[in-house]
Amino acid sequence: MFHHTIQTHFPVFEVPVDAGEGSATHDWENKIPAWGITEECTCWGKGFWNLKVLLCHPLWPAQFPASLGTQSHNAPRSLSERWVERMRTAAGRVPWGIRFHSNSFPGGAGSFSFRRARPGSALSGLRACRRLVFCPLQQGRGRCRPGSEALAMEGQRVEVDGGIMEGGGQILRVSTALSCLLGLPLRVQKIRAGRSTPGLRPQHLSGLEMVRDLCGGHLEGAEIGSTEITFTPEKIRGGVHTADTKTAGSVCLLMQVSMPCVLFAASPSELRLKGGTNAEMAPQIDYTMMVFKPIAEKFGFTFNCDIKTRGYYPKGGGEVIVRVSPVKRLDPINLTDRGSVTKIYGRAFVAGVLPLKVAKDMAAAAVRCIRKEIRDLYVSIQPVQEARDQAFGNGSGIIIVAETSTGCLFAGSSLGKRGVNADKVGIEAAEMLLANLRHGGTVDEYLQDQLIIFMALANGISRIKTGPVTLHTQTAIHFAEQLAKAKFTVKKSEEEEDATKDTYIIECEGIGMANPHL
Template identity: 45%
Template sequence: MSGDPGYREIDGSVMEGGGQIIRITGSLATLLQIPVNILKIRAGRASPGLKAQHLTGLHLIKDMSSGVLRGADFGSKEIFFQPGKIRGGAYQADTKSAGAVCLLAQISLPVALFAPEPTVLNLRGGTNTDMAPQIDAFTEIFLPNLKQFGPEIEYEVVKKGFFPKGGGEANFFVTPVKSLRPIQLDDPGKLISVEGWCFCAGSLPIKVAESIARSFKEELREANSPALRGVKVNIETYKETPAAAFGNGSGIVVVAKTSTGCVLGGGALGSPRETTEETGRKAAQDFLEAIECGGCVDKYVQDQMILFMGLADGESVLRTGPVTLHTESAIFITQQLTGAKFDISNDPNNNSWLIRCQGVGYKNKYL
């Protein structure tokens, strides 16, 4: 597929080699007005090429920028995208499947932040599904971390939706910014609060949520983590009303806040393939990994910070646990498209990692 003069070629199979490459490339290409040709899309996956969620996200940023998108069909392994002028306003994107709402937000929120006027994103699909952040984690953990760069995004979870039918819906209300301030998240501090939400929906009885929460707490007690000593763990269990969820589903998201303002956490989705006790234990292990990693963010937020660090106006510092392949991939693409400089170093004092970035100071040219 031939692109226009001046286009950039991106290998979609590099490193993590999944949908993340498409999302970061799409967002940055739109902001920087760079035509891109993405090749070998998800080439290493068992089922390569574009899926419903990727297609919906690409069409969304095409609409938000009056762009041109070629080759974007289900299963396509190559696309060409030429962004145009970014516009605010109201947009709707529907995967018509359990394709993740939060991944639609990942590709579109950076674009909306640099629009000429406020944007409302109505996103539909799966809100709590595998291989993507649960909506509760996105709103309660990621958005507070994004706020460190300056933006404060309002949201409304209209309805939760699960695998395989989706049917979920969320609104994001975005006020544009002139620029992003750099972050200094290098002191994890001490845990001061732990709050969680454990839900079930559809035909699943409330005892499903209660069992998940009970197992979560039991696993934490057995682990006896020094980080949790003296900290009360509050887990709210509830059943979603029929109007607030579509289909059957369950899950738990737990959020930790620290004395230095860090917000991190973990969780798990219920599944017919495992017991509620297994779900609770898995969530506890995920949460313990987050609070014991020595970082200021958990492994799920880690890679989502990279694009914003690259665009920020100045040097950002982010302390993390082990650097994930998703984060390395995000750095690779962000450096390639923005020219931002990243440096990763290990802190031998507590075996955490420091990610430094000299951001390019991207400015909203419409404000």
């Protein structure tokens, strides 16, 4: 079934067109300066418009741009006549009869009516266009333009090489989330080619299936070990969605791929995520709650995360329920003032058959390590024995958070392993925290890459100050620029206090993604 859809970063109204004789009419409110079926619009003074229109037919070339200009006071008649004339010139025939029912178009309330060719004509019985997409145009001084150029058409997919840069699951998460948000058909090849066991693992497959389900999209090639998938998204919807890795695969990584999507859903969402809550090679759920959540909410959204059961390697068995309300747009953030460290706190935990003494030893070793460098602050790390009905299997670990006078948050964490002394686990977490405090940035090494997709979607310019820019962050920036067309710059911090430090400013001009449902 042939169709052509123009995708923009603004809300769109889609008008379904019946395959037979008849018409489709759409009414809209006068909320923005102009509407059009368009890729581009240029304004020469008040009321004079040039619209680049796209219509498609399977027997014709892929697209016929038709430029037309008119004064707004006589827009209905002249727009209709000139549009049809341009289409006759391009196609050698008139594919549509077009009537305008408002003498204030463009820019006012009104409706279009598109009528199929008469029975018996050259186009009778053919589907000229499955749906027409109305894109709001953003007016500026002497120029009016949409939020983005057309990004994809039927038969065209964005091609992603999953083996470049970081070469792991992050490429899959970022590209799939942006595909879902922007309506971009996607093909990812060489999935996790940079890992010792390439291809999809259970947590990656679960994340893909969740994104497919929350937008009613189509997913092909998705199975354990697969190195290539194709994904065709549809409209994002709210409701209850479940992802179960059936392993110790990280629930936090499931959250990373799904949360940006449901922020732009039509209604609130509940994500039931099952797997490992405290897993290696991924943020611990405690990090997500204590560091990621308060910083991410500066973009203007909130979410609630209810930890039902904690799950550890190798069995998993954890479950968290994340509730998210959609937003109209994301606000930009400015995190460039670190301030001074005012608090250091954390938790050391054990679960299952492990004794509380292990948690106490981790906490004590971490405190001793921190006090060698920071002597004027009280360090509070609470040893915790997880309740048996709230944890599945045996596990241990520690997370330590430093909070500053300006609300910045940094963390160090580590998980216990068989045969590894508890003191060593505590010291590893403490040294990670201290390293993140030394570089002078406002976010730690594990938060910087998680913020990139939100910066890309935000409505304005965001800035964060970081330490050394990680490969994960560089990868997230690369794909946000390629898929979303956000503009990033990374430069050395020029502040005097950062002169001797490896400190950088990451700046992004976001695309101003708007929720079409709100």
